[in-house]
Amino acid sequence: MQVAARSGIKTNNHESGSASRVIPIKSLQWITAVLTSACSHGGRQRQVMRTKSEEKRQSIMAIAAEVFREVGFEQASMAQIAARVGGSKTTLYNYFPSKEDLFVNIMMQAAEADMTALFGGLQLGQGSMEETLLRFGQRFLQLVCTDEMLALRRLLITAAGCSDIGQQFYAKGPQRGMNQLALYLQQMMEQGQLCQEDPQIAARHLKGLLESEMLELCTLRVEQLPTPQRIEAVAQRAVRVFLRGYQPT
Known part of the structure; x- marks a missing residue:
């Protein structure tokens, strides 16, 4: 044993x-x-x-983006997308619970890397406040004034009237970015470089100034895409006006 x-x-x-x-x-x-x-x-x-599964998800998003661009969000259907993907609507719904969710994910993915770089540049110690805001303004305009982002913007405006897709998109992307911009402006206010005001409103004022000269015109195809020189000039004017309104006298 x-x-x-x-x-x-x-x-x-x-x-x-x-x-x-x-x-x-x-x-x-x-x-x-x-x-x-x-x-x-x-x-x-x-x-x-x-x-x-992730490869399939990415493939669905790429094909769906083509459909949305071709026929618009309102006219596009999950059946159309499923037919082009080469599967059933059931498979499609396993990945995305609704057409709105699919559309929002496409838009967010298209802008995610650029938005990270855009708002990530709003850091203390990376130059003067004016230099930081100018750099932000140029990157912002370079992002929103591209063929892809303008096309998605048009689709979003159309779709927002018949669903909550606008709210979904804003919560997942622009709102987070505006919060980061507001945080940077608040830090500048605390340092005495800007007047003490509501930083969220200040962020909206800066964004509005940056968009005011050409975003609407480009969205409506009244103007062609801006050149780098035009973007730089627009950003300089917007930041100059913003600082005149918010810097202490």
Whole structure:
């Protein structure tokens, strides 16, 4: 029994009263290896499934964006998108619960990287306040005055009249960005570089000044996309007027 105990594990069957038996160590090692391999394989399978699911999601968004641009948000349907994707509407709804949710996700993804860079530049210690606001203004106009963002803006304006898509989009993107701009302006107010006012309203004033010269005209196709020189000049004028109104005299 001592030899058996060293070469394996003794088990007792108390219920049946049968004799003890020894499971060899090699058998235990084999069982452990099989279980470990199965767990590892299962983990790899789950990772592959997650990767495929994300690839499918991205494919749906890319195709849906084409449909929205071609026919507009209101005329587009989940059936149209599903047909072009090559699957059923049920599959589509497994990824996106509504057309509105799909549209908002497309818009947010299109602007996410640019918005991160845009509002991430509003940091203390990165130049003077005027330099920071000028840099922000130019990046903001470069972002909103592109063919893609103007097309999405037109779709959003149209769709907002018949659904809550405008509220969804604003909460997920622009509102967060405006909060970051307001926070920076509040810090400037606390340092005495700007007059003490409501920073949220101040942020809206700056945004309005930046948009006022050309965003509406570009949205309505009255003007062509601005050149870098035009963007720089518009940003300079907007920041200059803003500072005249908010800097202490």
